[in-house]
Amino acid sequence: MITLYGFGRIFPEGVGETKDLRAQWALEETGLPYRVHALDHTAGELDSDAYGRISPFHQAPVIDDDGFVVAESAAVVLYLAEKAGKLIPGDVQGRTCVVQWCFAAASTVEPTLVCIDLIGIFDSGKAAHKLHAEVPKLARRWLGHLERRLEGREWIACADFTAADIMMAGVLRSIRKTDLMQPFPRLKAYYERCHARPAWQRTLGLYAERLGVSVDDIR
Ligand SMILES: N[C@@H](CCC(=O)N[C@@H](CS)C(=O)NCC(=O)O)C(=O)O
Secondary structure, three states: OOOEEEEEEEHHOOOOOHHHHHHHHHHHHOOOOEEEEEEOOOHHHHHOOOHHHHHOOOOOEEEOOOOOEEHHHHHHHHHHHHHOOOOOOOOOOHHHHHHHHHHHHHHHHHHHHHHHHHHHOOOHHHHHHHHHHHHHHHHHHHHHHHHHHHHOOOOOOOOOOOHHHHHHHHHHHHHOHHHHHHHOOOHHHHHHHHHHOOOHHHHHHHHHHHOOHHHHOOO
């Protein structure tokens, strides 16, 4: 039986806005049987060590399918679709098309929409100065949890290097010239491990050649 970790009690401004809605929507569409574990956010349930063991960033939604745990709403929705054999075509091209648009939602459209939320919360009236502090604080929160994830592991998702490492290292590259990774030695080492791969070195060289720049200028 699938357990959906969604919100039971939450601060009033969050009501109706939370991403457990996406997971539950997919459960309802697929007809898979499930129960809900209603989290008490107001009592700090998401911050507990126990919850941190199933939720890499101490967030909801998470599902637990008889011991197989999935976090991140896009991954949850895709898993449920794959499991039910609904909401996703059976052929590899059709499935990739669905994956593409899940990523488009989660990594292209959503971050900017979240920024609009942050501006609304922190960039008004007396709190205007807070925006500049809050955004890096949020970044440090994610990086800290990545640091935790990397304890005792070489790669982010599996024992071997996978597509997830290309994505994660690719995303981290955008902060390589800042000091944001400095407090996180495992993350820094991971970042360097990813970029030490011969395929990355080749990629960088080919890219530099294509763009007519020196590799050292873009490293
Ligand atoms: N990228 C995650 C984001 C999940 C997320 O933002 N969850 C929020 C509720 S919508 C949460 O758990 N907030 C509580 C917190 O961050 O402490 C996903 O898509 O699942």
